[in-house]
Amino acid sequence: MNKPLTENTEFITSSLNGLQSDPKTLQSKWFYDPAGSALFEEITQLPEYYPTRTELSILEAEADALAGFLRDGAALVELGSGASVKTRLLLDAAPQLGHYVPLDISAQFLKQSAADLARDYPALEVQPIVADFMRDVVFPPALENASKVAFFPGSTLGNLDQGQAVELLAKVGAWPGIDSFILGLDLVKDTEVLINAYNDSAGVTAAFNLNLLRRLNREAGATFDLVNFAHDARWNESAQRIEMHLVSKRAHDVTIGEATISFQEGESIHTENSHKYTADSIRDIAKTAGWQVTEMLLDPKEFFAVSVLKRAI
Template identity: 50%
Template structure:
């Protein structure tokens, strides 16, 4: 659970996004085991639910990462080149980027996000707060190759990927993303990345199974979105949220579990579920400092520094290409 921040009103369906959403949903729900990509959590309602999650007492990552960025802003700024372009992968509300923009001498900010309307609205607010900063929003799926604006071509580049979103990727996908980011940013670029750390399993369980049920609503909203945008007929009362820690793979897994045998219609297809059958909606890998450093090195980056919160629950890493 980390890909974006909030959009406060329901976003319109995107003609560009819907065909990919439909093909990905059908492919995922007709394979065994069933799965859906976590990138489709974040319509406007899902983004707002995630914002609620970040304020829950059980959910530590956002508080811990913000604390790290505030406490070590000067150290981070000292490592980065001045007058660089800050390129944020999956920018959302840019809450954490604001901390960096206020602490360092950036010449430009390039927020990259799949939600163009929300992205442009956030850019307008940033221009008011940082009137001397060049801001160039890029509407794109940051998990695939995209082109940076020509106006920042000659600037030093600093990538920013907060929120432990990397943990949503399988390790080989995380490696591919880091290699792709290196290709986009270019030789000599820096990357700041948030990584959730291994910790007590009870704390992890509680963070993804909060007492207020917000995470359950967030998970089920994927089915709401499929019904609204793709014409599905999922009965939400027939599915339940489940999050478990897979100790062997160092990851939290989120699932939607079918409570009974049922058949769902989607885009002219019939999709059958057994009682107890799961749709795997998200994995969130937890790393040790050493395991993440090894992943970064294997992806063509050189680790230069890392910081953790006082309880060592979360980490922020500086890498150089």
């Protein structure tokens, strides 16, 4: 019997709960160990994965306009910062910023990207916080009442169902000193374009998905044989979302500590949702959470939207 190899009991507990449910699930936030974070950065460079380059094109074209929403000395707080590539466009356009506060669940990846930014922007106070942004964020005392602008690019909000998305937007809206929210969301479009973005020909997204099982083997002592699973991306029309699954190729058992998880041939582990939005649904979800959309910036193909939200009066 393998024993857990990590102190991350939340990861193990949530994974066991998900794998023992029907249907089986794993939370997408656990994708982002160092290997997963690196694979995701590779995904963003793939020809099929349009969201990153499309959002970047909007940010490049509109950086000066977006900088107008950032007050002198304000803190730009990025949720799920990753490598902070898009952030640099805002930092370059807004030298008046006083602080950059990246939030990320992957401590090692966050430390490196924050160090890179601190080196490249010596006049900026870079203050990383290791945090799950779905929970209450505790800011350092010096930032508690500072003017804040939230930045949430990459359509990561789309990983949440509507109730969770509203909860997160409302939670950010309750931050002390919050002024604006710059939010990037992927839009509904041709189904083939969507599926190809999550099922690239090079197999990088498949490796990213399968890395969840590799992480469970390493950190929880699980016995997943990755050759028994295949990556699958599918469009759920009624829910307006791409779903990622790991599909069992044959009937077999996997152990995690004392637990035995049985798989049937064709049974899947649902690992991620990526909801797609329309202009109307963006406005609706913002309004429900107490925000109003004051700007909605689109690319020429209307594949992606970068919206500026203000607290509703």
